[in-house]
Amino acid sequence: NAGVTQTPKFQVLKTGQSMTLQCAQDMNHEYMSWYRQDPGMGLRLIHYSVGAGITDQGEVPNGYNVSRSTTEDFPLRLLSAAPSQTSVYFCASSSAGVRYGYTFGSGTRLTVV
Amino acid sequence: GESVGLHLPTLSVQEGDNSIINCAYSNSASDYFIWYKQESGKGPQFIIDIRSNMDKRQGQRVTVLLNKTVKHLSLQIAATQPGDSAVYFCAEMGGSNYKLTFGKGTLLTVNP
Numbered sequence: 678n679a680g681v682t683q684t685p686k687f688q689v690l691k692t693g694q695s696m697t698l699q700c701a702q703d704m705n706h707e708y709m710s711w712y713r714q715d716p717g718m719g720l721r722l723i724h725y726s727v728g729a730g731i732t733d734q735g736e737v738p739n740g741y742n743v744s745r746s747t748t749e750d751f752p753l754r755l756l757s758a759a760p761s762q763t764s765v766y767f768c769a770s771s772s773a774g775v776r777y778g779y780t781f782g783s784g785t786r787l788t789v790v
Numbered sequence: 791g792e793s794v795g796l797h798l799p800t801l802s803v804q805e806g807d808n809s810i811i812n813c814a815y816s817n818s819a820s821d822y823f824i825w826y827k828q829e830s831g832k833g834p835q836f837i838i839d840i841r842s843n844m845d846k847r848q849g850q851r852v853t854v855l856l857n858k859t860v861k862h863l864s865l866q867i868a869a870t871q872p873g874d875s876a877v878y879f880c881a882e883m884g885g886s887n888y889k890l891t892f893g894k895g896t897l898l899t900v901n902p
Contacts, residue, residue, distance in 0.1 A: 681833075708888050710889070710890070712892075718894065719879065719892045719893055719894040719895055720834070720879070720892040722889055722890070722891070725888075725889060727888065735889065767833050769833075769834075769890075771888065773888070777839075778824045778826075778836040778839050779824075779836075779890055780836070781826075781833035781834045781835070782833055783833050784832070
């Protein structure tokens with residue numbers, strides 16, 4: 678049981694490049710979310726999904742796209758990377774129904790130069 | 791707007807002492823609260839949760855207290871150990887959605 682798996686762990690992009698951060702969970706969780714963590718800012722919600730085919734925006738969605746074609750996967754796409762997107766990105770998942778705490782992946786550290 | 795904040799950004803304690811980390815929240819609709827521990831270079835790790843119909847919940851060496859009257863949440867760690875050194879976040883969820891909102895975190899340092 679791997680939990681929430683994020684790839685890659687580290688990435689350096691040039692301004693304007695695009696890339697996809699991968700997130701997969703094997704717990705059959707309905708809910709999945711993407712957060713970014715900046716120094717002194719805590720974790721801020723980018724996008725979230727309550728099930729396959731359903732996504733919605735969080736607090737800081739600009740510059741990011743998501744899709745949820747399967748229950749297991751929730752990729753985050755950066756369309757045109759900017760230095761302001763330098764951050765640590767965390768994916769998390771949770772069961773639906775009764776509220777449970779989200780399980781987090783180990784993060785992707787992204788640097789945009 | 792919705793916000794979850796912490797009173798103290800840093801807390802330094804001696805090994806063996808009890809630690810108390812505080813959190814204030816502003817969303818009256820919040821009905822579920824979680825404490826997470828984050829060690830350097832790792833993702834947040836679930837510690838303990840509490841629902842709004844409870845005032846107190848205990849785990850192994852940890853206790854969460856919820857005061858809905860003043861919208862205050864605290865995490866108590868008994869007999870703090872060096873391995874407890876980390877950043878601690880409170881998070882809240884409420885209303886009809888499952889979005890989790892985080893506070894900014896408190897850095898706990900345990901001195902041997």
